[in-house]
Amino acid sequence: MNILIAARLAFARILATKTRSGLTMLGIIIGVMSLIALVSVAQGATSGIQDQFKGLGARNLTITGTTPQSITIEDAQAIAQEPGIEIVSETVSGRVTLSSNQASTRAQIVGVDPDYKTVVDPDIFVGSFLPDVINANDTRLI
Structure with a gap:
């Protein structure tokens, strides 16, 4: 089967079932938009948490000895x-x-x-x- 014939047949089938094709496209569009929104929210939350840790001094490490001369x-x-x-x-x-x-x-x-x-x-x-x-x-x- 030639690719041109297959493409023409697929396009004809899409036009024959307009409602079904429209709903399928709508579902795909909503799914992609939801995924983009979810990723954006997750990245924003991650960035916010990292900024809070930086503000708290999370880059700092405190080492404390258990006896007065344990760390020189x-x-x-x-x-x-x-x-x-x-x-x-x-x-x-x-x-x-x-x-x-x-x-x-x-x-x-x-x-x-x-x-x-x-x-x-x-x-x-x-x-x-x-x-x-x-x-x-x-x-x-x-």
């Missing part, structure tokens, strides 16, 4: 050398008692390195980070 500066430097690691920020923290005259209170004190504000971007209500010149001179302050 050498460990942090080794982690910084791993592929895919952009910035490593070291911190040390502890609970202390602050007292003045007859008043005293317990407080959490956190010591951070200069990269901390790049990694965490904290909101500071009172005070500020130390100037870069103090960090450059490796000055110790309390």
Whole structure:
């Protein structure tokens, strides 16, 4: 059978059953449109979730030791050398008692390195980070 004859026969059959052919085309069009809409919604949701994770700092990984000296500066430097690691920020923290005259209170004190504000971007209500010149001179302050 020649292709031209087959095409002419198929076209004639489509014209003979116009209602059936129209409903078939309508079903195909609705199906394709539904699929496109579903994929668009899924991609939008995925993008929104990824943006939320980025906003929460999901790119950040926090490693905490179980004892005071379980993670050393050498460990942090080794982690910084791993592929895919952009910035490593070291911190040390502890609970202390602050007292003045007859008043005293317990407080959490956190010591951070200069990269901390790049990694965490904290909101500071009172005070500020130390100037870069103090960090450059490796000055110790309390």
